[in-house]
Amino acid sequence: EVQLVQSGAEVKKPGESLKISCKGSGYSFTIYWIAWVRQMPGKGLEWMGIIYPGDSDTRYSPSFQGQVTISADESISTAYVQWSSLKASDTAMYYCARRDASTTDDAFDIWGQGTMVTVSS
């Protein structure tokens, strides 16, 4: 079964750092882009950026450039997004999603279950 499994919920304080993960299985992880998508409470989907695990080519949304770092470790089929200094406004559900350039012509066809990040003092 093709799936993306994300790390568990996190509760952090402002100013703390955080790295959450997204592990792919059931397919060749290195040849599909992985995107990260933010969903703030009660709000819509926002694209954060995307990475190609095969060579770590990374693109960021202008809104998230400099705010987060996206990375991947192809040896363990895992993508990451990290924050160096969290803010309360980072409180949100974060999803990873696979971009399928072949069958669905660049749709996000597989999604992780989401990781809830809560930042509160």
Next chain:
Amino acid sequence: SYELTQPPSVSVSPGQTARITCSGDALPKQYAYWYQQKPGQAPVLVIYKDSERPSGIPERFSGSSSGTIVTLTISGVQAEDEADYYCQSTDSSGTYTVVFGGGTKLTVL
């Protein structure tokens, strides 16, 4: 920055047809995709390349495109179709930038 515009809400009775629109200047040149998100769940792809349906998605879901507007149509709406629906595309500037519409809450009366 590039934007996709959706109506905030659409309401239909069971068995009727729901139409959700998404407008954007680059849609004549870029494909659109539609995702369904039910409360507490991750989004699910329901339409890709404007009008193609992934395997496992019911035939009552269809998509169409006309100029700067794409439309998700759900024929014979069922109670289980109540969800938020998001369109998604990319801009046409040459740099890969993904954009989601603001989402449409479909209510089945």
